[in-house]
Amino acid sequence: MPIKILSNYSDKNKKLTKSGHGIVQWRAGSNQEEIKASCKGANCLFLKGGAFMNPVTGKTILRKKIVTMPGTSTSDPTYHDKEGNQVMKVDSCFAIMGTPYLSSYRMQDDPRMKGIEGLKRAIENAPRKADRARGAVVGNASTIMTKEELEEVDSTIRRSLKHHILYDHAWRINPWVLDHAVASCNHIADIKKAISMGASVCSVVLPQNIIDQYRGKRIDGFHMTQCPENVSPKINCINCGGKSGPLCDAKTRSNLVIMFQQHGNNSWKRQKQKIIGNISKAATPDEPTTGDKARDKRRRKIGVSMTLEKLQEAIKRGDKQTVLTIAEKAMRKVSKATAKKYQRFLEVTCEQ
Numbered sequence: 001m002p003i004k005i006l007s008n009y010s011d012k013n014k015k016l017t018k019s020g021h022g023i024v025q026w027r028a029g030s031n032q033e034e035i036k037a038s039c040k041g042a043n044c045l046f047l048k049g050g051a052f053m054n055p056v057t058g059k060t061i062l063r064k065k066i067v068t069m070p071g072t073s074t075s076d077p078t079y080h081d082k083e084g085n086q087v088m089k090v091d092s093c094f095a096i097m098g099t100p101y102l103s104s105y106r107m108q109d110d111p112r113m114k115g116i117e118g119l120k121r122a123i124e125n126a127p128r129k130a131d132r133a134r135g136a137v138v139g140n141a142s143t144i145m146t147k148e149e150l151e152e153v154d155s156t157i158r159r160s161l162k163h164h165i166l167y168d169h170a171w172r173i174n175p176w177v178l179d180h181a182v183a184s185c186n187h188i189a190d191i192k193k194a195i196s197m198g199a200s201v202c203s204v205v206l207p208q209n210i211i212d213q214y215r216g217k218r219i220d221g222f223h224m225t226q227c228p229e230n231v232s233p234k235i236n237c238i239n240c241g242g243k244s245g246p247l248c249d250a251k252t253r254s255n256l257v258i259m260f261q262q263h264g265n266n267s268w269k270r271q272k273q274k275i276i277g278n279i280s281k282a283a284t285p286d287e288p289t290t291g292d293k294a295r296d297k298r299r300r301k302i303g304v305s306m307t308l309e310k311l312q313e314a315i316k317r318g319d320k321q322t323v324l325t326i327a328e329k330a331m332r333k334v335s336k337a338t339a340k341k342y343q344r345f346l347e348v349t350c351e352q
């Protein structure tokens, strides 16, 4: 029975690669059905997301018991339980809901990408300078393959490449996976548990304001740090860690907790980008038509992206006057309720 993986060498994934530097990657599952089953088998919290959870204890809290402070362009939303403890809204997985899963559809009918031979082919296709692979770009390894199969995958990679980045959500049920994978934890108490079960590196997804509270601290001797990709546009998995290699290689790194800013469909980061995009669209005046539909569309797109750039820059610099000017233009195009929402978000008051 072939090992249930789909592999390729790609420079298309912006989170994992830089132009001219691709990465060998494999998916846990040889088709979409198996990929989804592997996530379900791991009882992954991020498969659905949306629940409210205490980030320290992992206790879930009913939505009706949550006090919400809405987010703005400069601050994240905060959620508290009735006792005043900060809680978080659980993110949803961007991989199973996005391109890594969707692109498996194209790959699943290609026998050249399947099993250990497919992985070897992906490694052969990588240039000589390639030094790392990313496992389970979507799907969960330990719930789709045996310990022996994962050992074979890992040793095949390490025979040619120095590093193998891999996370697993089912380390509680399959602790053997911790020999190869970072323990994907749901909350702080989970981290302690993973360490006690033998994890060398743990990861956890948190809102930025909670990451800020924990950065630089230690949990049972493990140093807590934020994924460098979150804080620098120049770093991602392809060059993370410099010569020492990526922080998320569980075999070559140890005593680390990598904190990731929420980035899934439920995250404030994505919601914020969407609101800023909508404001920019509303604030961009329509140009007189040229009679050429495609040309009009192109001009409109350029206009909106220029407004977007200006607004993002103004928010970043704290330039209230520019934010207000853009806001006032947008307010003229939207309903009263939306105008109120945008003003609250941009923290400005416009003349009506």
Ligand code: SF4
Binding pocket: 165, 226, 227, 228, 229, 235, 236, 237, 238, 240, 241, 246, 247, 248, 249, 258
């Ligand atoms: S810490 Fe490094 S290896 Fe891990 S996800 Fe972030 S960029 Fe990639």
